[in-house]
Amino acid sequence: MLGKIRQKMIASQPLPSSKERPAVCPLCDRPIPDSQKDAHHLIPKSKGGKRTEFLHRICHKQVHALFTETELAVEFNTAEALRTHPEMQKFIAWVKNKPNDFYEKTRKSIRLKSS
Numbered sequence: 778m779l780g781k782i783r784q785k786m787i788a789s790q791p792l793p794s795s796k797e798r799p800a801v802c803p804l805c806d807r808p809i810p811d812s813q814k815d816a817h818h819l820i821p822k823s824k825g826g827k828r829t830e831f832l833h834r835i836c837h838k839q840v841h842a843l844f845t846e847t848e849l850a851v852e853f854n855t856a857e858a859l860r861t862h863p864e865m866q867k868f869i870a871w872v873k874n875k876p877n878d879f880y881e882k883t884r885k886s887i888r889l890k891s892s
């Protein structure tokens with residue numbers, strides 16, 4: 778039997794020192810203050826996703842208000858994909874004019890409520 782040689786993926790990028798560089802939200806492109814940092818699973822944990830990305834709390838809530846876990850896992854599993862959705866674009870245009878630490882309760886979209 779041939780033993781499978783598992784090649785370790787060697788990340789060539791140096792690790793950014795996360796303490797000095799503020800995280801930037803991949804959805805709205807604004808820096809994220811520590812108080813508003815939320816880790817989002819690009820593929821939901823329930824679907825076996827492991828990679829997380831930091832988003833603003835309000836951006837994160839918006840993502841989950843708009844999409845089901847299945848939609849996130851299948852269609853919207855990158856920040857780029859999320860940004861292309863018209864409802865997200867509306868949200869981003871709105872939130873961009875808010876302070877970086879702005880947060881308010883996000884309402885569920887009507888679409889998800891009725892399903």
Ligand SMILES: [Zn+2]
Binds near residue numbers: 816
């Ligand atoms: Zn999330």
Ligand SMILES: [Zn+2]
Binds near residue numbers: 802804833836
């Ligand atoms: Zn954001």
